[in-house]
Amino acid sequence: MTKTVFITGASSGIGAATAIAVAKAGWNVGLFARSEEKLQKLADEIGDQALVLTGDATKLEEQKTAMDKLKDKFGSIDAVFANAGRGTSGAGVEEGHPDDWDGMVDLNIKGALYTAHAAMPHLKPVKGQFLVTGSMAGRNHLKGSVYGATKWFIHGFAGNLAQEMAEWGGRCMVVSPGMVDTAFFDSPKPDKLQPEDVAEAIVYAMNAPQRANVREIYIAPTN
Template sequence: MDKTLFITGASSGIGAATARAAVSASWRVGLFARSKDKLDALAKSLGSKATALPGDATDLDSQHSAMKTFANETGGIDAAFANAGMGLSAAGTDAGDPGEWEQMIRLNILGVLWTVKAAMPYLKERKGHLLLTGSAAGRRHISGSVYGASKWFVHGYGGNLSEEMKSFGGRCTVVAPGMVDTPFFDTPKPDKLQPEDVADAVMHALNADPRCAVNEIFLMPTQ
């Protein structure tokens, strides 16, 4: 039976690249994001191993519903990748927009919590795997960075999840890239990491022997 991976933020960038890598490795993927048109196009390109599951990562009920649909279709969920996230238009605290902070916290923090909460019952059944998209910004101090602080949460929470999931033989991995050339940025960054680099790291963690917990993978561009 094919293993199954639920991915948030799956319509583009790291999420879409991970979906392609997983399908190439014979996983079935549940594609979760708000953009139904992009999800449908991606699912069509991936074929029968992909299921489009439109929804809002900041809504716990939406994630519960999507995972239930995916699990009913496939028989269960082996792994969930809490990848959805956003940055900010203004850097630092003094110049920051509190309304934008609130949006970001709902996605970068609560969205991760909702993915974990919705996935945990399925993962317990299969000694499953959680993956979280962290960031180089969550591993160092950046002047006034509220975005970076949201990723510090991801790194800290990922470590706590690793400890919690030991109770049932599960694993948690934080994948922490530096700058990645994705639609996250307004201009292309061709000399930086590519989404496929992060997808490769996700698959490395998923493919590790069950005796090996890959707690964090830290990726940086050479340039």
């Protein structure tokens, strides 16, 4: 039976690359993001294995509704990838913008929490897997980085969730990339990681046998 994954932040970057990679690996994929136009373009590329699910990751009910639609379409949800996230416009604490922090915390922290909360009723019956995008910035201290602090939360949360899911045979994995060449940055970073590099790590974890719990994959640019 073909398995199904739900991906937040699926319209670009790591999310879009992962959607393409997991579809090639034989999975059905639910594409969740705010931009219907970008999602539809991606779905057209993937084909019948993809379902467009427009919504805002900071809205719990919108995530719940999207997951229900995905289950109705393909019969089950076997994995959920909480990938949606963003940075902040001002670096550091003193020069940072508190109003901007609110939006970042809502997406990076609360959005991931909402994804996990909405996912558990779907994953528990199938002993499924929860995956979440962390960061090198959530493993190393970076001067004044409020963004990095949100990723420290993700790393701690993923470890705690893994313990909870283990009680019913579920698995939880955090992928921790260094700098990735995506629209997250104002200028291209062609010498850094590519979204496809992270996507391959996600596919590896998703296709690992049930006996293997891949808890973290940490990927740094060679240079």
